[in-house]
Amino acid sequence: xxxxxxxxxxxxxxxxxxxxxxxxxxxxxxxxxxxxxxxxxxxxxxxxxxxxxxxxxxxxxxxxxxxxxxxxxxxxxxxxxxxxxxxxxxxxxxxxxxxxxxxxxxxxxxxxxxxx
Amino acid sequence: xxxxxxxxxxxxxxxxxxxxxxxxxxxxxxxxxxxxxxxxxxxxxxxxxxxxxxxxxxxxxxxxxxxxxxxxxxxxxxxxxxxxxxxxxxxxxxxxxxxxxxxxxxxxxxxx
Numbered sequence: 001x002x003x004x005x006x007x008x009x010x011x012x013x014x015x016x017x018x019x020x021x022x023x024x025x026x027x028x029x030x031x032x033x034x035x036x037x038x039x040x041x042x043x044x045x046x047x048x049x050x051x052x053x054x055x056x057x058x059x060x061x062x063x064x065x066x067x068x069x070x071x072x073x074x075x076x077x078x079x080x081x082x083x084x085x086x087x088x089x090x091x092x093x094x095x096x097x098x099x100x101x102x103x104x105x106x107x108x109x110x111x112x113x114x115x116x
Numbered sequence: 117x118x119x120x121x122x123x124x125x126x127x128x129x130x131x132x133x134x135x136x137x138x139x140x141x142x143x144x145x146x147x148x149x150x151x152x153x154x155x156x157x158x159x160x161x162x163x164x165x166x167x168x169x170x171x172x173x174x175x176x177x178x179x180x181x182x183x184x185x186x187x188x189x190x191x192x193x194x195x196x197x198x199x200x201x202x203x204x205x206x207x208x209x210x211x212x213x214x215x216x217x218x219x220x221x222x223x224x225x226x227x228x
Contacts, residue, residue: 006158035216041220042220043204045215048215056215091158093159099208100146102146102164104147104161104164105149105161105216107151107158107159107160108158109158110158
């Protein structure tokens with residue numbers, strides 16, 4: 001069964017450094033997402049992306065964050081200058097169509113980001 | 117508000133049924149989802165239900181939806197040790213067409 005793949009599985013970085021988290025969504029999916037889960041807390045929506053632009057973003061997704069689909073297969077999340085509170089598990093997801101039309105999100109296994 | 121509420125912890129014996137409950141917020145949510153997260157792993161889609169349904173069965177899983185009370189439950193029949201995981205309920209908020217909002221998750225522990 002096709003799946004969403006994320007790399008790396010664990011990323012350690014120093015505060016203030018830039019990180020890029022990478023994702024390969026399922027190939028025929030058109031909608032892409034990033035969620036994050038701080039340890040012990042809820043899974044939170046960050047951003048959704050469709051047709052090469054951001055559809056929606058949360059308050060968490062501030063100017064330090066950006067997303068890109070640099071080619072036909074990858075979907076990346078960049079954090080420009082990491083803060084300690086950015087430490088979390090970051091999940092990429094994709095869906096074939098819109099959620100409201102019954103297309104469920106399929107998640108990757110996540111990238112654990114540790115900011116020291 | 118955006119809070120999807122779930123009980124924190126459930127412990128059952130192997131072979132028993134498990135029932136995980138969830139209360140959601142948006143009465144106009146079109147689809148409601150159950151995801152499973154095993155230790156160190158991602159979110160695995162288990163099942164989902166369309167809001168015009170009361171019940172959906174999929175092998176050992178039964179989802180019940182009470183729209184009046186905005187209550188969703190997941191029943192796992194003949195629970196196995198491999199079912200030990202965190203189970204997340206999620207809803208689509210109408211105000212945000214493509215935003216899935218998750219509950220805090222219910223830790224299911226299955227004792228052999």
